[in-house]
Amino acid sequence: MPVGKRRSSLLRSPQFSSLVILIVLLAVFAIADANFLSPLNISNMMAFLPELGIIALGMTLLLTAGEFDLSVGAVFGLAPVVVMLLVQNGEASIGVALLAGLLLCVAIGAINGLIVTKIGISSFLVTLSMLLVVRGAALYITQGFPLKSWDQPGFFVTLLAGSFNVGSFRFYTSLWWFIGLSLLAIYVLRYAKLGNWISAIGSNRNAAVARGVPADAVKVWLFILTSVLAGLAGMISAFRISAASPVAGTGYELEVIAMVVVGGTALTGGRGTILGTIVGALMLRAIRNGIVLIGVPGLAYNIFVGVIILAMLILHALLQKNAARG
Amino acid sequence: MEVLRLQNLQKSFGSVRALKNASFALNEGEVVALLGDNGAGKSTLIKAISGVFPIDRGDIYVRGEKVSIRSTRDAMDLGIETIHQDTSLAPDLSIARNLFLGREPVKLKWLGVFAPLDLAKLRGAASALLKRVGISKKLDADALVSTLSGGERQSIAISRAMQFAAKVIILDEPTNNLGVEETHGVLRFVKEVRDAGHSVLLITHNIHHVFQVADRIIVMRRGEIVAEQTVADTDLLTVESIITGADMSALLKETRAK
Numbered sequence: 001m002p003v004g005k006r007r008s009s010l011l012r013s014p015q016f017s018s019l020v021i022l023i024v025l026l027a028v029f030a031i032a033d034a035n036f037l038s039p040l041n042i043s044n045m046m047a048f049l050p051e052l053g054i055i056a057l058g059m060t061l062l063l064t065a066g067e068f069d070l071s072v073g074a075v076f077g078l079a080p081v082v083v084m085l086l087v088q089n090g091e092a093s094i095g096v097a098l099l100a101g102l103l104l105c106v107a108i109g110a111i112n113g114l115i116v117t118k119i120g121i122s123s124f125l126v127t128l129s130m131l132l133v134v135r136g137a138a139l140y141i142t143q144g145f146p147l148k149s150w151d152q153p154g155f156f157v158t159l160l161a162g163s164f165n166v167g168s169f170r171f172y173t174s175l176w177w178f179i180g181l182s183l184l185a186i187y188v189l190r191y192a193k194l195g196n197w198i199s200a201i202g203s204n205r206n207a208a209v210a211r212g213v214p215a216d217a218v219k220v221w222l223f224i225l226t227s228v229l230a231g232l233a234g235m236i237s238a239f240r241i242s243a244a245s246p247v248a249g250t251g252y253e254l255e256v257i258a259m260v261v262v263g264g265t266a267l268t269g270g271r272g273t274i275l276g277t278i279v280g281a282l283m284l285r286a287i288r289n290g291i292v293l294i295g296v297p298g299l300a301y302n303i304f305v306g307v308i309i310l311a312m313l314i315l316h317a318l319l320q321k322n323a324a325r326g
Numbered sequence: 327m328e329v330l331r332l333q334n335l336q337k338s339f340g341s342v343r344a345l346k347n348a349s350f351a352l353n354e355g356e357v358v359a360l361l362g363d364n365g366a367g368k369s370t371l372i373k374a375i376s377g378v379f380p381i382d383r384g385d386i387y388v389r390g391e392k393v394s395i396r397s398t399r400d401a402m403d404l405g406i407e408t409i410h411q412d413t414s415l416a417p418d419l420s421i422a423r424n425l426f427l428g429r430e431p432v433k434l435k436w437l438g439v440f441a442p443l444d445l446a447k448l449r450g451a452a453s454a455l456l457k458r459v460g461i462s463k464k465l466d467a468d469a470l471v472s473t474l475s476g477g478e479r480q481s482i483a484i485s486r487a488m489q490f491a492a493k494v495i496i497l498d499e500p501t502n503n504l505g506v507e508e509t510h511g512v513l514r515f516v517k518e519v520r521d522a523g524h525s526v527l528l529i530t531h532n533i534h535h536v537f538q539v540a541d542r543i544i545v546m547r548r549g550e551i552v553a554e555q556t557v558a559d560t561d562l563l564t565v566e567s568i569i570t571g572a573d574m575s576a577l578l579k580e581t582r583a584k
């Protein structure tokens with residue numbers, strides 16, 4: 001492909017248009033309120049970003065394969081709650097409890113994946129039911145009360161929620177997790193054999209199966225991955241704020257899916273972009289943070305967020321149409 | 327030389343007997359057309375050969391050896407490549423990635439599914455292939471399949487089957503939904519595939535196409551093979567009446583006599 005052609009296709013790609021919008025949004029917020037780019041505010045945004053961002057990485061791969069997961073917000077809540085209960089009841093050390101929590105996430109993801117692929121029920125219905133089961137379980141085992149989280153310093157706390165200063169910025173280790181996992185996800189989706197399979201499955205499952213691609217196994221593993229990432233994000237969050245609440249992560253499933261599709265990944269499968277998802281995660285974070293700073297009344301937040309998401313989706317749809325014609 | 331032989335294949339879906347005792351053989355370097363009305367069992371027959379689902383009964387021989395085909399991968403490993411009716415390509419992937427889907431060239435093989443694609447090799451092989459089949463001038467190996475026309479997609483699917491030196495290439499209704507020009511392109515391509523030494527099983531219900539490319543004709547009705555003739559020995563009207571079942575007995579006698 002000639003360089004000029006490749007460049008123009010990059011310029012027209014969904015992740016690029018998302019990036020442009022992100023920069024515009026950042027500029028608008030920065031001009032409207034000088035505090036937006038202050039070290040404190042940037043540190044704040046960067047503390048939240050990885051927690052939803054990590055889930056969004058798994059969701060991007062899952063969406064690219066043509067499925068999605070509505071139970072991630074509930075898993076985000078349940079995993080740390082289970083970890084803390086195990087520790088508080090003296091049944092396990094913190095390390096073992098974390099492992100048990102992650103294994104629980106593996107089980108939840110596997111159940112989602114097996115029901116979707118082997119019984120053939122849509123992932124919407126399966127994971128919606130799972131959302132209720134998982135959230136219900138979190139509420140039941142805690143009797144609805146938040147638990148005080150592990151707050152003694154140690155290896156795992158540093159690993160998941162340690163913080164460090166860069167100049168006057170304060171970052172959490174979760175940012176490293178997000179960066180590392182993002183690089184891995186980019187590699188898998190764009191450069192690995194597995195990524196080729198994931199895109200093919202979402203684009204035309206029958207075609208992929210006819211070429212010997214194990215479509216169901218790939219999907220089950222992606223459900224597991226997404227669940228595990230949601231659980232990991234929940235643990236990171238619980239450690240950071242030293243509390244595990246059974247209602248933590250409520251509504252995150254939609255926020256995460258919004259990040260992914262705003263970044264340009266197709267809800268219908270086949271076209272996924274991790275770079276787009278990173279841009280999408282930054283964008284939603286910046287919007288939620290920026291509209292507070294510029295003084296939009298709290299109850300009106302979601303109007304803004306919703307309108308911006310819609311605008312982004314319309315933009316992607318128009319670009320897609322254009323590309324198909326051109 | 328016989329490449330593929332099917333003996334008494336049977337397949338039922340619940341109470342529907344889609345295949346009842348289907349038998350035939352395919353020789354090296356010939357195009358055999360499989361004809362029959364909608365629901366005759368053509369797709370079922372080729373899905374059985376290509377490993378989409380297991381057969382209930384019967385034997386399959388490849389080059390005289392009895393084989394068991396339990397998955398699409400088994401069929402591909404035996405040199406049987408199928409281009410299914412409902413497009414076999416992933417529209418969101420590039421031509422190159424489609425050509426090697428499921429058989430991607432990789433570096434660091436020990437990484438398994440996480441192994442990186444050998445993109446240079448992928449692109450190089452794809453361009454070479456497109457050139458070999460004479461469609462490189464128009465098509466870029468990096469172009470997305472979703473930007474191609476129906477005929478171009480069929481050509482890509484057929485090229486993919488050829489590249490793995492498949493002994494048998496099965497085409498299920500390859501000219502469905504194609505324009506006149508594109509249809510001719512695909513039929514020309516089928517002849518080239520045969521001339522390159524592959525055997526082709528062509529499923530269609532367009533008799534005119536059959537007389538343009540096929541060497542032999544097999545007709546199915548209600549899960550059975552009711553006639554088998556060389557194209558040189560028959561004509562359009564005769565075949566048409568076999569398909570629809572008009573004056574069956576006389577024609578069957580004629581077939582059996584041969």
Ligand SMILES: Nc1ncnc2c1ncn2[C@@H]1O[C@H](COP(=O)(O)OP(=O)(O)O)[C@@H](O)[C@H]1O
Binds near residue numbers: 339362363364369
């Ligand atoms: N997966 C299936 N489940 C149930 N019945 C099927 C299935 N596939 C095909 N059939 C039935 O088997 C018969 C043969 O179908 P098919 O092989 O698709 O015919 P053709 O390709 O010749 O039009 C039809 O009666 C069809 O309804």
Ligand SMILES: [Mg+2]
Binds near residue numbers: 368369411
């Ligand atoms: Mg058919």
